[in-house]
Amino acid sequence: MERNCYMSWNVRGTRSLVNRQHIAKINSLARPVLCCLQETKCAKWSESMIRQLGMGKEVGWVEVSSRGLSGGLLTVWSKDHISISDIIFSQNWILVQGLNTTSNSQFACLNIYAPQSAKMKQLLWEELGTLLLSLCDLQVCLLGDFNVVRQSNEKLNFQFIGAIAKAFNSFISRAGLLEIPLVNTTFTWFGPNQKKGRLDRALVSTAWYEKGGWVLQTYHRGLSDH
Template sequence: MNFLSLNVRGLGGDVKARWIQDIKVKYGINFIALQESKCVLGSSMGLRSIWGGNSFGAEWVDSSGLSGGIICLWDPGILDCVDVVKDKNYLIIKGRLKGSGKKINIANVYGPQDYQNKKSLWERLSLEMAGSEGLWCLLGDFNEVRYPEEKRNASFSHRCASLFNDFIFNGGLLEYSMKDRSFTWQSSNGNKLSKIDRVLVCSEFFGLWPDACLRALPKRFSDHCPLILVSKESNFGPKPFRIFDSWIGREGFDEAVRSAASSFVFDGPADLHLLYKFEAIRNSVKKWRNLMIKKEGEKEALVREELEEL
């Protein structure tokens, strides 16, 4: 699964919804965790503009006035939800991953600020984790840091950090190294910085996806950075030009390469000409490959149907 976590500071209008939807599409997100929605939802109808379609699962915890509010959205083709646990500080979606059938628990966390409420939250989450089988992934705005270097120009509470680290250690949780940024929250004047948003996973989750990539994206409509955890391969930039020997000689491959090369037109420096020509050929090969996979999938499905009849 691919996850997106973001403290939205209110759902806002269509522009913010389209921003979240663009992130979802670009990174192939299957699960969206939003904190501080600051709204009361009567139904999931108002969330369609965020997900971008009608086929999605949704659960939420309404805000108390203009404070709090948690929302989870997911792809039902990936996750089969079987139970939901709601709390003012978290929303847990319990289900099974389709295909593998593995049980998974995804907790969308919105942490409080004071010590006693933090202590109570970590205790409640620990009980939930102890009483549920399967993988665990906790993500969201924990409103807490682990070490002094995770804050800049702001006071550090050793007591709160120790409490948080004990919760992580006792729960057997691990954390992926975050790329691109060191902090996830920034004050309005830009002076104060903190890493209070994060993703924590159990050791079994980490063992299944040790190469998963956690990134902090640029913030735009919130003072928090969106966090994305991509547990499967995703395209974060240009890839080397590569083909497989098995493609050579297959129907349509030679034509896809020759057609892209002969039709390419670019007026500019020779190095850019070569770069963009390779890109055009690569895109043409991708289209051919996708079509080939589709055709072979249809053939395989037909053969399987005939086999079932036999």
């Protein structure tokens, strides 16, 4: 049976052992074959730090370094289930492409950490749209913190900006992506002054989505605000 368990989390820092141990605890429960982390706030990962994440003994990884104490991305995969053939990355995303050896199916996964600026978001959607055109023959998923809500009921106690939501929804539609429904909560980000929002998502190419069996759920966020 194919294992399609992928984990994504804006961890808001991974340099402390406590944070890495919490990630390992979640991984022990979810048992993902691939793990996408955003906002790692880490300039350089060591092999020992990677092993503390609880993804197994045989793993591969790719990282985007943080800028000072902000940003940073990490994608880790189990070599027992995933064979990666191609890696591309930029400041706000990591693409891994390869083979799910259990199902013998080719796939691509994008780990996303979108910027705060509306202008920079629009540039990111355009960049990703072009990238996805080159992956049109593959099963594709986009996981991460998109830093945007799609509609007004996905936020609480902060302003909804329709133009930003419209641009994001247009990107999703043009790219032929579908969103996996979240089953056990409404919001994924919890800010100051009771602010809440659905910023974290899983988007999947139509053909892969229609194969069915997708479930998206959250785990305890620990020290993170996601």
